[in-house]
Amino acid sequence: MPHMPASAALSRFRVIDLSQVRAGPTACRQLADWGADVVQVQMPEHMRGDDTLGGQDGSDYQYTHRNKRSITLNLKEEEGIATLKRLIATADVVVENFRPDVKYRLGIDYDSLAKDHPGLVYASISGFGQTGPLAQRPGFDQIAQGMGGLMSVTGLPGDGPARVGIPIADLCAGIFAAQGILIALLEREQSGKGQWLHTSLLESMVYMLDFQTARFLTDGEVATQAGNFHPTSIPTGVYQARDGYMNIAVFGSKIWERFCHILGAPQWIADARYHDKASRSVHRDTLNAEINQRLAAEDRAYWVEKFNAGGVACGLISDMREVFAEPQLQHLGMVKEVVSERLGPQRLVGQPVQLERTPSTIARAAPRRGQHTEEILQELGISAEHIVEMKEQGVF
Incomplete structure (x- = not known):
């Protein structure tokens, strides 16, 4: 089934999602929910690692990957890389969260791709940045919460540091990446040029500390845990x-x-x-x-x-039961319904921003791994015969 835009707002854009786990997929979900044709590129089933959120039938995965299509490509095969580049040539945006060195080794870094595709917007998300002494260190949400200072101001005084109850570093990095992509696409309308943008879990966490960073950088005040009470506004x-x-x-x-x-x-x-x-x-x-x-x-x-x-x-x-029983939330219509071919009816939280003329919805449930591979390859002009050969050779 061809692209089914969830909104008219971004329906003219195609996004290639090379990311996994949460931060990158969150960025792509933001774009998919506003209508972009997000093509999720995954490793073939027999090669996959633990790159899913609780399994592809799990609620977490279903929530994060709705409104996307999925293609599998073996990026260890030369034709897999060549096919990916062919797919990227049809796209406006690439999103990746490989370790910083991986994209260069595969030849799919921004500079390599931009030679033939100068309008490409390329978004990278990492744990600690693309360069610097920690660039190659693996990133994880709770590590960033700690290193970014959030855990030092969260929790009850005297109880020791506490993590936030959601993967806030991953989510913020993904949302900031999506914002950066939209800014780059807007700028491209003037310059005609794409660009590389990048963010990290660490940068996102430090930015989200907001007034706490201002208290330190401006006043030299090191914030501590204030528990459930605001540190400066009493009561x-x-x-x-x-x-x-x-x-x-x-x-x-x-x-x-x-x-x-x-x-x-x-x-x-x-x-x-x-x-x-x-x-x-x-x-x-x-x-x-x-x-x-x-x-x-x-x-x-x-x-x-x-x-x-x-x-x-x-x-x-x-609690969660009370949240969704709240009449005001029901009035706002944040819960959307969609039907999964595999799992049946689903209820998922939609976007928190309402655009009156071009609203967001959930047009399709999360795809199975590789569900749209042959469909997308046909869109690239690859013949049915060659698709069969590619499958037999383990390209997808």
Whole structure:
């Protein structure tokens, strides 16, 4: 079945996905969800390593590789490389996350390909960058979380470092790569030229530290773990009502005053311990204890309604079941449905950005390894007879 664009937005672009595991496939999923013809190039079944996310029938793999087509090519065979180059010649974008040296050894690095394809946008994702003392070191999400500083500011004080509960380094690197690809495609409209762009798990993690890096680089302040409480805005964090936990965010003096009145403690506004942010920071433990004591009088639903009605941000801390039962999330339509030929109906989270005229959807479920090999080879003009020969020779 030919390309089925998930959106009209990027349907004119073809992307060759040479990546595996998560960061690269995430970048390509972003493009596929907006309509790009993403062709996932994988090793043949008999040669594959452990390059799938929980197996091809697993939920993780199905989520990450929806809206793509799949071709298998043996890149250890000369004709496999030649066929890949032929495929790349029809494309706008290549995405890879090999070790930095592998693409040069295979002759599919940017400079080699750009000689015959000057408009190519080539995206590389690595653990630590394309050059430098750690360039050849293998990258892994949790390693980047640690080296990038995130784990030093995550978790409860005194409990030691804590990882974030999602592969945030992989995901951010993939999303930043997709953003870089779109920027390069926009620039190409003016210059007519492609370019090489690259990011890494390490760079993505450091960038995501955001105000924590500013605190250090500007003020020399080394952030530490603040647990469930905001390090600079007090009181903002996790609080306990009668029936469980919730988040409350109090930013600025006016919101602080509203918060005090709603909680029935207007005297805190003039209290020397709490009257400004600096004082509340010094006495945060005492303040938090007093807040929890007052919150214990009512259930979470009462306080969520009361605070939000008064202009103080407040929300439940939801598990997955509660997340998808939330009426607002259902209204936003983030859950999309698609039917897999192999696995049947599926429900998957769609894109978090809504384009009114060219929306994103899930047009096809994740492909089986090599499902579209012969179809794509035919699109390249390769005859049916030669396709049979290629298969017999182990090219795919």
